Amino acid sequence: MRLLTQLTVTLFCILALPASAETVLNRSGGSDPSSLDPQKATGNTAAPILNELFVGLLTTDENGRMTYGLAESHTMSDHGLVWEYKLRDGLKWSDGTALTAKDVAWSLQRLMLPKTAARYAQFFYSVKNGRPVNAGQAPPESLGITSPDDKTVRIELSAPNPLLPQALSSFSAMPSPRHKVEELGDDWTKPGQFVSNGAYVLDEWLPGTRLTLKKNPNFYDAQNVEIDTVNFYPTQNLNTVFNRFRAGELDAILNFPPEQISWIKENIPDELRISPTLGIYYFLINAKKPPFDDIRVRKALALAFDREALIDRLLNTGVIPAYSFVSPVVEGYDVARASIADMPMADRIADAHRLMSEAGYGGNNPVTFELAYDTQEENRKIAVAMKSMWAALGFNAELMDTEFRNLNRKARTRDYDIMRWAWFSPFNDASGYLNLLRTGDPSNYVDYANPEFNALMNQANSISDQEQRNTLMRQAEQILMEDYVIIPVFHYVSRRLVKTYIDGWNENARNNYLARYMTVNRPD
Amino acid sequence: MTSYALRRLIIAAPTLFMIVTLSFFMMHLAPGGPFDAEASLEPEVIANLEAAYDLDKPIIVQYGFYLGKVARGDFGPSIIYIDRTVTELLVIGLPVSIKLGLSAMILALAVGGSLGVIAALRRNSLTDYAVMGVAMTGIAVPSFVMAPLMSLLFGVVLKILPVASLEPRGGLAEALPMLAPITPYILPVVALALPQIAILARLTRGAMIETLRQNYIRTARAKGLGQRNVVWTHALKSASLPVISYLGPAAASILTGSVVIEQIFQLPGMGRFFIQGAINRDYPLVLGIVVVYALAVILLNLIVDLMYGLLDPKVKVE
Numbered sequence: 001m002r003l004l005t006q007l008t009v010t011l012f013c014i015l016a017l018p019a020s021a022e023t024v025l026n027r028s029g030g031s032d033p034s035s036l037d038p039q040k041a042t043g044n045t046a047a048p049i050l051n052e053l054f055v056g057l058l059t060t061d062e063n064g065r066m067t068y069g070l071a072e073s074h075t076m077s078d079h080g081l082v083w084e085y086k087l088r089d090g091l092k093w094s095d096g097t098a099l100t101a102k103d104v105a106w107s108l109q110r111l112m113l114p115k116t117a118a119r120y121a122q123f124f125y126s127v128k129n130g131r132p133v134n135a136g137q138a139p140p141e142s143l144g145i146t147s148p149d150d151k152t153v154r155i156e157l158s159a160p161n162p163l164l165p166q167a168l169s170s171f172s173a174m175p176s177p178r179h180k181v182e183e184l185g186d187d188w189t190k191p192g193q194f195v196s197n198g199a200y201v202l203d204e205w206l207p208g209t210r211l212t213l214k215k216n217p218n219f220y221d222a223q224n225v226e227i228d229t230v231n232f233y234p235t236q237n238l239n240t241v242f243n244r245f246r247a248g249e250l251d252a253i254l255n256f257p258p259e260q261i262s263w264i265k266e267n268i269p270d271e272l273r274i275s276p277t278l279g280i281y282y283f284l285i286n287a288k289k290p291p292f293d294d295i296r297v298r299k300a301l302a303l304a305f306d307r308e309a310l311i312d313r314l315l316n317t318g319v320i321p322a323y324s325f326v327s328p329v330v331e332g333y334d335v336a337r338a339s340i341a342d343m344p345m346a347d348r349i350a351d352a353h354r355l356m357s358e359a360g361y362g363g364n365n366p367v368t369f370e371l372a373y374d375t376q377e378e379n380r381k382i383a384v385a386m387k388s389m390w391a392a393l394g395f396n397a398e399l400m401d402t403e404f405r406n407l408n409r410k411a412r413t414r415d416y417d418i419m420r421w422a423w424f425s426p427f428n429d430a431s432g433y434l435n436l437l438r439t440g441d442p443s444n445y446v447d448y449a450n451p452e453f454n455a456l457m458n459q460a461n462s463i464s465d466q467e468q469r470n471t472l473m474r475q476a477e478q479i480l481m482e483d484y485v486i487i488p489v490f491h492y493v494s495r496r497l498v499k500t501y502i503d504g505w506n507e508n509a510r511n512n513y514l515a516r517y518m519t520v521n522r523p524d
Numbered sequence: 525m526t527s528y529a530l531r532r533l534i535i536a537a538p539t540l541f542m543i544v545t546l547s548f549f550m551m552h553l554a555p556g557g558p559f560d561a562e563a564s565l566e567p568e569v570i571a572n573l574e575a576a577y578d579l580d581k582p583i584i585v586q587y588g589f590y591l592g593k594v595a596r597g598d599f600g601p602s603i604i605y606i607d608r609t610v611t612e613l614l615v616i617g618l619p620v621s622i623k624l625g626l627s628a629m630i631l632a633l634a635v636g637g638s639l640g641v642i643a644a645l646r647r648n649s650l651t652d653y654a655v656m657g658v659a660m661t662g663i664a665v666p667s668f669v670m671a672p673l674m675s676l677l678f679g680v681v682l683k684i685l686p687v688a689s690l691e692p693r694g695g696l697a698e699a700l701p702m703l704a705p706i707t708p709y710i711l712p713v714v715a716l717a718l719p720q721i722a723i724l725a726r727l728t729r730g731a732m733i734e735t736l737r738q739n740y741i742r743t744a745r746a747k748g749l750g751q752r753n754v755v756w757t758h759a760l761k762s763a764s765l766p767v768i769s770y771l772g773p774a775a776a777s778i779l780t781g782s783v784v785i786e787q788i789f790q791l792p793g794m795g796r797f798f799i800q801g802a803i804n805r806d807y808p809l810v811l812g813i814v815v816v817y818a819l820a821v822i823l824l825n826l827i828v829d830l831m832y833g834l835l836d837p838k839v840k841v842e
Contacts, residue, residue: 031800035606042606117576119559122566135568189607207605207616208792209690233689235790239672243687247680405556405805412564423562442564 022228023520025502028241028253029232032207036189038174039111039118047171049232052213052515053196054174057085057104057153058165062517064508066169070104070197070220071153080160080464085153085168092218093177094201105147107175108155112143120172123426126161162464166427174198199225199516208234213515221516230515245497251520252498252505252513258317258378264497271497274318275507276329279424279492280433282322283386284446286417287485291367296355298484301418303340303352304393310385311490315378318495322488325437326430326477329491329509333430333470336477338484352393362394369417372400374407379420382489411445421445424492428510430473431461437480446485453479525833529826536822543818544594544811548587551807558603558805577603577808590811599812604804610812617794618816620690624785624793625778627713632720632774637767639721640728641755644763647733655725662722667781671715671788678711685711688790712789716781720774727770731763738762761835768831775824779817 030045038054041047051060059069071085091099111118112127114136125131128144144156155164167173177195180188187193194202199221200213211232215225233250235241242256256264264272291297307321320328324335340348353362361367371387373379380401387397397418402410410416425432435441437448438457456476460469480486498505504518559565559573574580577600578589593600599610643655679687684695685707692704735741736759744758783795790796794813801809 032605034604037607040606114572114575117569117572119565119569119573121572122569125566131566131568134572186607206690206792207608207613208790208796233790235688237688237787237790240675240688240788240790243672243675243680244689247683247687247693249687249689249693403555404803405554405560408560409555412560421562436563442566443562 023226024229024231025227025515025518025520026231026233026249026251028235028244028250028255029211030234030254031236032234033211036194036202036205037186038171038176039107039116041171042119045234048511048513049211049213050171050174051512052198052200052230053202054171054198055219056168056170056174057087058169060169060508060510060512060514062504062514063506064510064512066165069169070099070175076464080162081157083155083157083164085155087151087153088220091197091220093179093195093197094216094218095177095180095195096218097177097179097195099175099197100150101147101153102150103178104153104175105145106178108145108153108173109140109143110176110181111172112145113140118172120170123163123167123170123172126157126159126164128156128158130158160462160464162461162466162469163427163429163431166429170426199514200230203229210234219516225516226519227515242497251502251522252496254494254496256495256497258315258495261317261495268497270500273496273498273505273507274493275496276320276327276509277424277492277494277511278327278329278428278432278509279422280322280325280327281319281382281420281422281489281492282325283487283489284411284416284419284421285485285487286414286446288414288447289417291359291361292369292417294359295484296359297361297367299340300352300355300359300393301390301395302338302484302487303343303348303355305386305389305487306345307489310382310389314381314385315490318493319490320493322490323481324477325480325486325488326433326473327425327491327509329428330425330430330432331428331509332466334474335430336474336481338481338488349392356393364394366394366396368396368398370400371397371418372402372407372410372416373420374404375401383420414445414447418487422492430470430477431457434473434476434480435461437485448480448483448485450479450483453483525830529830532826532829536819536826539822540815540818544591544815545587547811547814548590548807549583551805551810552583552586554805556805558807560805577601590808594811594815599815600808602801602809603806604800604809610808613797613809614794614812614816616792617797617813620791621782621786621793621795623709624712624716624782624791625775627709628716628720628778628782629771629775631713631717632724632778633767633771635717636721636724637728637764639725640730640767641732641760641763643725643729644732644736645751645755652729656729659722659725662718663726665718667715667719668784668788670718671711671785674711674715675789688788690791708789708791712785712791715788716778716785719781720778723774724767724770727767728763731766732759735759735763765832765836768828768835771831772825772828775828776821779820 029048033041033046033049034043035041035046038050041050055069057069057071058066061067070087070091072088074083074085076083087101093099110116112121112124112130112133114134121134129138129142132138133140133143146154148154175197180195184193191202191205199216199219201216203214204212213230215228216222238255238257241253242260244250245253285292285298287293287298311319311321323337323341326333326335328335356362371383373383383399387399390397407419410419423433434457436443438444439449439454453476456472460472463469494511501521501523502518505513559570578586601609602613605613639655643652646652675687678685686693690708692707694707697704697707741754741759744754782793783798786793786795787799797809798813
């Protein structure tokens with residue numbers, strides 16, 4: 001009897017012990033991810049989730065810099081045309097199945113197949129037969145991606161591509177579990193069937209409510225992962241996101257209503273994180289349309305526009321005035337600023353007046369044009385400010401407020417005079433911006449056609465020495481900035497709120513904040 | 525009455541067909557397409573994407589395909605949520621929207637109706653003015669102003685209800701775990717019902733005052749019936765007719781209101797999918813939701829007409 005009592009007491013003691021506290025990170029995540037299939041997913045909201053679930057040959061470290069992922073070494077030969085990646089030992093999928101180079105190669109091949117309909121296949125068109133395979137004009141076997149053995153992925157290129165490592169670190173190049181895809185078809189991404197190879201694995205997905213990831217014990221670096229559970233809460237309404245952060249429902253949010261910045265600076269300054277990103281806000285000038293075919297008119301527009309005044313007085317959101325197309329955070333690259341950047345504002349205005357009268361325009365002969373932007377409060381403010389700054393010179397800007405998809409159509413069909421645009425480079429490299437303005441690029445909406453610029457960019461795109469490339473690209477940007485076909489306004493910054501009890505959330509230009517590098521010391 | 529209901533449902537088929545047809549072509553006429561982004565995709569990539577969603581076919585062929593699929597109850601794959609079909613998204617969104625809309629409707633009827641009756645019985649008293657004042661405010665303040673304020677007050681400041689989302693949080697859920705599952709719905713339902721409460725209170729008050737002046741009410745009083753009996757047995761039935769006829773439009777505005785409320789409270793209802801779909805030109809998703817919305821409005825109008833027949837002996841439903 002006494003034994004029984006003792007046993008019962010012991011049992012109660014064991015049960016009463018606090019269960020080892022689980023570490024949870026609750027973060028906001030834009031809208032629901034478009035897909036959890038690395039090859040099919042698109043957009044900004046899928047990236048942070050896929051980066052937790054999967055790891056490719058290359059990945060990013062705790063500071064957002066590129067580092068080895070599945071691969072432990074690589075070689076490059078034949079003037080940058082052949083790349084071989086060697087995989088780590090003992091790699092496994094989350095269900096315990098062995099992960100080999102064959103899985104990685106199969107996934108990259110899958111990315112290029114026409115029936116996958118992958119948007120980011122185009123980042124791999126430099127791979128041998130990449131474009132023809134994606135167009136269905138060459139057999140899949142002819143693709144230059146193979147796995148000679150279980151530990152090697154071999155990539156043959158048709159032209160050198162210095163951005164290949166960056167493309168390989170993006171989510172579209174992450175491996176999909178072939179054994180699951182072949183068994184379940186499109187349903188393999190559903191919770192319960194889902195298999196991944198990264199630090200986390202999908203536990204639950206309630207669309208519109210919550211997406212929960214749990215630690216993957218089969219991840220190669222699992223012993224260094226401290227957070228057990230990561231919850232992504234899809235939240236598009238900025239006020240709601242902000243209120244949820246204040247109420248403690250979220251530990252980290254990726255944006256907040258800009259008008260709250262003064263309140264935040266006053267009340268929760270330690271939680272505010274502002275850091276430059278790879279985004280640029282700019283205006284496109286339709287330089288084919290008179291009078292914008294006259295460089296004097298275009299330059300006058302750029303001169304008379306006081307970015308600093310606009311940003312200080314109107315925006316107050318920490319963005320950086322832009323005189324270059326390439327973001328100043330691009331690693332190892334020194335941006336080429338337009339020559340007008342260093343002129344005092346009074347001289348710039350005088351110069352603008354002179355150029356306009358030389359071109360035959362001014363108060364008596366005003367230039368009337370449409371200034372288009374997509375419906376957003378910030379865009380409207382900027383357009384109104386530009387209109388008034390330009391009015392003094394004899395420009396009569398008629399504001400055109402439209403929806404983003406229509407603005408997009410205007411850009412593609414060149415149905416505009418001057419319009420607002422933005423670009424976030426997928427690569428931490430100047431070519432991520434400058435390639436957009438090469439003649440023939442589908443995104444060259446200003447039809448920029450400067451042979452000198454094209455030649456410099458083509459040269460930079462075909463060599464692998466980064467220092468030499470940066471020199472060439474800087475020359476190209478210098479030419480671009482003096483042609484005034486675009487008017488840079490500001491470089492975007494990311495505005496985050498992160499609770500102070502989170503360690504390891506390090507701001508970086510690529511916006512990669514992986515939970516595997518973080519710790520949470522939530523006060524209770 | 526059953527045959528009337530059946531006839532109405534049969535007439536609904538061509539209406540639905542017209543709605544699907546108009547929405548299909550209007551959706552495709554809207555500028556831009558589902559694959560637009562800041563940087564243009566390579567032509568080969570666009571061709572693959574268009575082939576995957578049959579968008580490479582002539583529009584009339586796409587329309588034929590679509591009608592065929594809808595007739596079989598298949599709304600096709602969503603373009604923005606690549607892993608899911610539109611039907612899967614409707615299965616997620618519909619229950620949330622129905623719970624939200626139905627609760628708001630019941631709340632609006634109960635509270636709005638009672639307030640209206642009270643105001644009518646105490647006409648020109650302080651109570652009447654107070655109720656009508658609140659009702660005017662309710663009509664004047666739009667829900668996209670009221671909802672964030674409520675969320676701020678009860679979620680952030682008082683911390684008794686969740687700020688947003690379907691997950692139970694806050695003081696109330698902790699104090700009364702039994703009520704936890706409904707806590708996420710409290711603020712959205714109230715926010716959605718508020719403008720309708722206001723309108724229904726005014727409508728009920730007017731109808732009640734009108735009814736109380738009728739001869740048969742005077743007769744009832746002359747017979748010596750008490751106030752409660754007069755109001756509940758005699759006046760209310762007749763006074764509820766204008767209220768019932770407003771239920772159709774009320775349901776429609778609750779439906780459209782839920783689009784805003786779901787966005788603010790982050791509820792995974794159809795309204796949120798609708799907005800996402802429309803902004804991103806997800807043709808199948810938007811069309812699927814339009815069909816469900818249209819069906820809901822048709823059904824609700826039918827129910828209102830049937831109720832009218834039950835309550836008003838002058839109206840014969842057949």
